[in-house]
Amino acid sequence: MRLFHCDQCGHLVFFESVHCVNCGATLAYLPDCAEVGAMRTLDVHTPSAPNMQPAAWQRVTAHSAPNAPHYRMCANRDQYQACNFAIPAHEPYSLCSACRQTLVVPDLSVMGNMLRWQKLESAKRRLYYTFARLGLHPDRPDWTPHYQFLADVPDQHVVTGHSNGLITINIAEADDDERVRRRVALHEPYRTLLGHLRHESGHFFWDKLVRDGGELDSFRQLFGDERQSYPDALQVYYANPPGYTEWSAQHVSAYASAHPWEDWAESWAHYLHMVDMLETAASYHTGLTMTGSAEAASVRIGDPFIQPPPSFEHMVAQWVPVTLLLNSLNRSLGQQDAYPFALSAGALQKLRYVHDIVRRPHDVDSHPATVLSPAGTGARLA
Template identity: 80%
Template sequence: MRLFHCDQCGHLVFFESVHCVNCGATLAYLPDCDDVGAMAAVNTDGTASADGGPAALWQRIPSKATHSSQRYRMCANRDQYQACNFAIPADEPNRLCSSCRQTLVLPDLSVSGNTLRWQKLENAKRRLYVTLARLGLHPDQPNWTPHYQFLADVPDQPVITGHSNGLITINIAEADDDERVRRRVALHEPYRTLLGHLRHESGHFFWDKLVRDGGELDSFRQLFGDERQSYPQALQDYYANPPGYSQWSAQFVSAYASAHPWEDWAESWAHYLHMVDMLETAASYQTDLTMAEGRPSVTISDPFVQPPPRFEDMVAQWVPVTLLLNSLNRSLGQQDAYPFALSAGALQKLRYVHDIVRRPHPLESGRPPVMHQH
């Protein structure tokens, strides 16, 4: 995610920020201009208002870079639950922003802790929303919009995280750090985050759109294998006999990717989204890296520029960025934030994702969906 700055004072703010810590300005992300703006409550005639309540209209504070009379309302999930920081153009009829409208089922918010779990999931989902939008994947188009349900286990009915018929299900227990770590350790995974879950499951959604409905099944099968093999049996075999590092590392981005071609694609897709998001962040900080004495530095560039960057250039920047990230983590006594080493086989699949994502694609699809569960 790129950097943002407060319109009122110029201080650094973040994508999730709702107030500037330097000057106290109210902040909101404005999807219509892909920016975080400092906002002032206004009356219907545009004059300043002291009322910043749920019914308030808002206008972006003018700065050197911006001057707009567009008026906004805050997403209703911000006003009621502090669960969103998106603003909506005032003339739109919806009370919820385009990201929150993707969530069809909420957990029972009367249960202690569920509101916080839901807030964490929505925070991660908004990051995914913006990344997909920047990749041109039409998150506001009906046929290109994944939907979500965030559910809690009930006795004898555990919630299975997965994707089916355009609906992504996430078990809200994953929002509890201790539970997520317990599952990561139990499953011998090096990495497990809410954002990672959402990116992975969105991969299943976009496999339907970009591969199956995009006429790419033959090219997919040549590289990833035949997805028509039994999916339930493949997962059963994987969990019964997890592969060792030497069995998967040369061809897959993770051990789980080796379970089935669908999972190989979804893991590669998620990894590509990791790549573009982190490269954009590093580029926004104007990062230059020197890998060895006497060698030229590597300048990190924005992966969302047009025309799209070459995949080889992205990889050449990605490696030093991940080494810097892990070095910073180790200096604080933390484990590696990026616990992966990409083999030539894994990079070939990431290149495939890159090529699929960056080419023009249709907006309509009438074929039946497939089901993926974990």
């Protein structure tokens, strides 16, 4: 995630910011230009649908520009403090393009659910941003997953997973103590809300980019044949969890070894970790150089979203020193490693495959539209 600056005073602001702490300007993320803008109110009233806010905002830098765009704030901002996106005035919606992706929210009258939902939406907006930066069309309903955030009820446990374009997240994952309990119980080194969303989105984009993109043969050569029984594979995995030496040579995680679908989803999520963190590193210090060892040459950290995009080899060369620095900083504070992974040659080969598929042009109109179904056959549940 890159850094932003307040249009009004130039002070540092962030993707989630709603006000500048220096000058007090109202801030909003503008998906149409991928910027956090300082906004000013306008004394205008435009025709709108019932219950829709008027288009009463404009970016402060645009006051003298002819035909400068007008915006509304997402309805989830004023009502729930759950969003900071703005909506171009010409769009006939009360919710922003990110919030419209959520089809089901938890019962917000239940104590604690409001905060859980806000955390989930915050992580989901970060995923939206990355998709936009990668050219994966998050503004198109047929090119983005949709979401339902559900709570357990008596005798019915909500399983986090993906099915036919719909991602389900158990809102208990938004509670830090519960998420840590599950991570420890499942012997996982890493478990976050954003990690969940990245992983489940991998299943969605497997359908789009691999299955519908004509890549099944190349996928099977590297990841294996996904037509093997998925339920049986998960049953075997949980009954006999593999040791480190059994999975580490070819996979990014133990869970990736369970089934080719999970191998892809774990690799996809890891690739999104890479591009997001490398953009953050580049944004904080353009031209930053790090050295991974006494013998290694210094590596200049650059933005992975520049055009033309960097080679995968260059991204990996940047990734190693960045993760070493990240873990060393955590240890300096007495914390566990934030990046508890070591990438083998086999895992890197799969990450390169994801990189190549993501970075190539996609004919979005040639792909079938996703049919949303919360319980379709072939559901990937974790």
